[in-house]
Amino acid sequence: MTNGFRGVLIGCGFFARNHMNGWADADGAEIVAVCDLDRAKAEAMAADFGVGAVFTDAAAMLAAERPDFVDVATTVEAHRALVELALAHGAATVCQKPFAETYADGHAMVEAAARADRPLLVHENFRWQLPLIELRRRLHADEIGAPTFARISFRHGYDVYAGQPYLAKADRFALMDVGLHLFDVARFLLGDARNIHCRTQRLKPEIAGEDSFLATLVHQNGAISSVECSFWSKIAPEPFPQTLIWLEGRRGTLELTFDYRLRVHHGGAVEEIDVEPPVPSWGERPWHVVQASVAAFEQHVVDVLSGFAEPQPSGAHNLTTLAMALAAYRSAETNATIDLAEFVAGGAVS
Ligand SMILES: NC(=O)c1ccc[n+]([C@@H]2O[C@H](COP(=O)([O-])OP(=O)(O)OC[C@H]3O[C@@H](n4cnc5c(N)ncnc54)[C@H](O)[C@@H]3O)[C@@H](O)[C@H]2O)c1
Incomplete structure (x- = not known):
């Protein structure tokens, strides 16, 4: 039994801990599996957040878990391949910034989202x-x-x-x-x-x-x-x-x-x-303004998945x-x- 939309996280590095804390706070979504090329990082994240499934290969995770959404929290060089993979599996996709290193890569991801007819959001949290x-x-x-x-x-x-x-x-x-x-x-x-x-x-x-x-x-x-x-x-x-x-x-x-x-x-x-802004229960100064914005953005992702909101910002918007x-x-x-x-x-x- 899961709590609403089933998500998976790709990339268990420095900033992804904020993602996981935000998802734990979100009403209507749950991270059911995590993935990192470095198994130790994925295992540590899964242990800290009570996630049952750990992968080192994103394609294997998507095939096994068939998630509603994918949260890509890697650095930029991996974004295009992972976002295209997630969309090809029919998952709504959230990609950390920088969206891409080149306009061509960003454009290709926007086109992939249009082909898949799935939401593509960029984790642009300052506006949150x-x-x-x-x-x-x-x-x-x-x-x-x-x-x-x-x-x-x-x-x-x-x-x-x-x-x-x-x-x-x-x-x-x-x-x-x-x-x-x-x-x-x-x-x-x-x-x-x-x-x-x-x-x-x-x-x-x-x-x-x-x-x-x-x-x-x-x-x-x-x-x-x-x-x-x-x-x-x-x-x-x-x-x-x-x-x-x-x-x-x-x-x-x-x-x-x-x-x-x-x-x-x-x-x-x-x-x-x-x-x-308030300091989240899991947060600390001086990061709280960023941490609270991650939680607000992720609650917005749930609203998008529920059909209540348009992506803020979408991949297409962030391309500009x-x-x-x-x-x-x-x-x-x-x-x-x-x-x-x-x-x-x-x-x-x-
Ligand atoms: N929005 C914000 O406020 C904010 C703040 C900090 C960082 N960021 C962004 O977050 C992203 C991640 O930053 P970070 O500091 O956490 O990086 P990091 O290097 O600490 O973590 C990235 C992780 O992704 C993993 N990874 C890379 N390719 C992978 C693949 N194909 N499959 C599975 N795992 C893979 C790496 O092994 C690594 O553990 C960056 O793009 C950064 O710009 C955003």
């Missing part, structure tokens, strides 16, 4: 962070008028390499890691972008890729945004992993500050609201976010402003 949801709610409630400008900032000096050593080796790092999250937030708040300009830096000498960037976007509604990220900022107290936002509208400004204060400037006055990060690299290499529609239509996406 409670402070960002509240900020967007107030924007849409017209508290500051039509938006004109946003600064979306994720700057910190937290040692991410300890838990995720692969980040130090990636030729494309900051834009493909946190950049994708921040571009999705920019779309979440201001809608799609027309064009992008970007500059990158590598500040920590020992790593392969860029660990800082500054991108400017012009949105289709005429608003402009500045999207910035650094993994090498010296700030006390350490703000990781908070996203700070300054969002101006024609009648006011919404400000998401350090320590989860949402400040609403309008009519010559400022109101301050506490928007700190991926194109923004790829265009940002092109801009940084050429010092040109990249028109996103031309970039995608021209097939020059790489």
Whole structure:
């Protein structure tokens, strides 16, 4: 007897523990099997979360378990093969970000979902962070008028390499890691972008890729945004992993500050609201904003499986976010402003 939809997890690494805790909290879904190329990792995950079946081969797991959904929590290089495999088995599929390394791979997964006629979601959890949801709610409630400008900032000096050593080796790092999250937030708040300009830096000498960037976007509604990220900022107290936002509208400004204060400037006055998310029973500071967003996203997956909601975001939606990060690299290499529609239509996406 299972608790609702039967799911399986592929990839039992660092971040997948948040996935499993979120699934344990979700109402209407249960993870019935886990898989990792490294059997010890899969066994440890199964033991910690009371999962009965352990596999090292995803195809064997899908054939044996015939799950309703598959949660792909591996790093990016395995995504396309695993997502296509899951969809070929008729399972709704959730794929961690980065969705793909190339536009062609992302596009192929979107096509595979259309062929299988199954939902494909990207585990893009920033838009499920409670402070960002509240900020967007107030924007849409017209508290500051039509938006004109946003600064979306994720700057910190937290040692991410300890838990995720692969980040130090990636030729494309900051834009493909946190950049994708921040571009999705920019779309979440201001809608799609027309064009992008970007500059990158590598500040920590020992790593392969860029660990800082500054991108400017012009949105289709005429608003402009500045999207910035650094993994090498010296700030006390350490703000990781908070996203700070300054969002101006024609009648006011919404400000998401350090320590989860949402400040609403309008009519010559400022109101301050506490928007700190709760710490999940299994979570801890400073990760709680991320952990609560994973749980919220996974409950949303259940709603999608139940037919109550459309994927937020779908693979197709996230493909445009991926194109923004790829265009940002092109801009940084050429010092040109990249028109996103031309970039995608021209097939020059790489
Ligand atoms: N959304 C977020 O907030 C967030 C935060 C951290 C990491 N992530 C993303 O999560 C993904 C995983 O990151 P991580 O730090 O947990 O990585 P990790 O390297 O710790 O874990 C990945 C696991 O996948 C396994 N794996 C790889 N290919 C496989 C295959 N074909 N079949 C079965 N298992 C396979 C590996 O053995 C490894 O144990 C990355 O894409 C990362 O960007 C997202």
